[in-house]
Amino acid sequence: MSRKALTEKVAELLRSSRLAVALTGAGLSVESGIPAFRGSQGLWDRYDPLEYAHIEAFRADPKKVWEMLAELGGLVERAQPNAAHRGLARLEEMGYLRAVITQNIDALHQRAGSREVIEFHGNGQRLICLGCGRRYAQDAVALGTLPPRCSCRGVLKPDVVFFGEPIPTEASEKALAYCRRCDLLLVIGTSAVVAPASHLPLIAKQQGARVVEINLERTHLSDTVADVVLETSASQALNDILEFLGR
Numbered sequence: 001m002s003r004k005a006l007t008e009k010v011a012e013l014l015r016s017s018r019l020a021v022a023l024t025g026a027g028l029s030v031e032s033g034i035p036a037f038r039g040s041q042g043l044w045d046r047y048d049p050l051e052y053a054h055i056e057a058f059r060a061d062p063k064k065v066w067e068m069l070a071e072l073g074g075l076v077e078r079a080q081p082n083a084a085h086r087g088l089a090r091l092e093e094m095g096y097l098r099a100v101i102t103q104n105i106d107a108l109h110q111r112a113g114s115r116e117v118i119e120f121h122g123n124g125q126r127l128i129c130l131g132c133g134r135r136y137a138q139d140a141v142a143l144g145t146l147p148p149r150c151s152c153r154g155v156l157k158p159d160v161v162f163f164g165e166p167i168p169t170e171a172s173e174k175a176l177a178y179c180r181r182c183d184l185l186l187v188i189g190t191s192a193v194v195a196p197a198s199h200l201p202l203i204a205k206q207q208g209a210r211v212v213e214i215n216l217e218r219t220h221l222s223d224t225v226a227d228v229v230l231e232t233s234a235s236q237a238l239n240d241i242l243e244f245l246g247r
C-alpha cells in the first residue's frame with residue numbers, strides 16, 4: 001500500500017474510533033533537536049546507560065551523572081515543540097485523540113498544547129530530593145555546584161525515572177487504564193524496548209484496540225502488534241493525517 005493510502009487508513013481509524021490514545025517516545029522530539037537514545041546518533045552510543053541512567057549509578061556518583069545532564073539540559077531547554085507535537089495537540093483539540101502517554105521528559109507535548117499528557121517517565125523540569133522526597137522546579141535550583149542539594153542536604157535528582165526505579169504510580173495506573181479502554185493506539189517514535197512502557201501496545205491490542213505504528217524505522221512491533229505501519233517521520237505523518245482530517 002502506498003504511504004498516502006496508509007495515511008488515509010490511519011485518518012479513517014481516527015475518525016471511526018471511540019477512544020484513541022497516543023504513546024510517544026524519543027523519536028518525537030528528534031525533530032526538535034533532542035537526540036534519541038537508540039539507533040544511529042543515539043545517546044546510549046555515547047553514554048553507557050548502566051553508568052549514567054541507572055539509579056544505583058546515580059547514587060554512587062551523582063556528580064558524574066549531573067555533569068552529563070547539565071550538558072543535555074541545555075538542549076532540552078532550547079528545544080521547541082515540532083509539527084508532530086503540535087499535530088497531536090490539534091488532534092486532541094479536534095476531538096480525535098483523548099490522551100498522550102509519553103516516555104519523554106521534555107514537556108514538549110504540554111508546550112505544544114496537549115492537555116491530557118501522562119508522563120510515564122517523569123518530568124525533567126522538576127527535581128526530587130533523594131533524602132526527604134521534596135520536589136523543586138529545576139529553574140529554582142542553582143546548578144553551580146554539582147550535585148545540587150536540598151535544604152535537608154539530600155542529593156537532588158531530576159524527577160525522571162532512572163533504570164531500576166518504578167514508574168510513578170498515578171502515571172502507570174492512568175496509562176494502563178487508557179490502554180485497556182482505548183480502541184486505537186498510535187505508537188509514535190519509540191523503539192518500544194524499554195519495559196514497562198513497551199508492554200502498553202500489546203495490552204491495548206489484547207483488549208481489541210487497533211495499533212498504528214509511526215516510526216522512521218521498523219521495530220519489533222511492526223510485524224507483530226501493529227495493524228498499520230507508517231514508516232515516516234512523526235512530523236510528516238501528523239501533517240499528512242491532519243490533511244486528511246481537514247486540519
Ligand code: APR
Pocket residue numbers: 024025026027028030031036037038039042049053103104121161188189190191192193194214215216217219232233234235
Ligand atoms: N520520527 C519518527 N520516529 C523517529 C524519528 C522521527 N523523526 N527519529 C527517530 N525515530 C524513532 C527511531 O527509529 C526509534 O525507533 O524513534 C525511536 C526512538 O527510540 P529510543 O531512542 O529507544 O527512544 P524511546 O523508545 O523513547 O526510549 C524509551 O528508554 O532510556 C530510555 O528512559 C528512556 O524514555 C526512554 C526509554
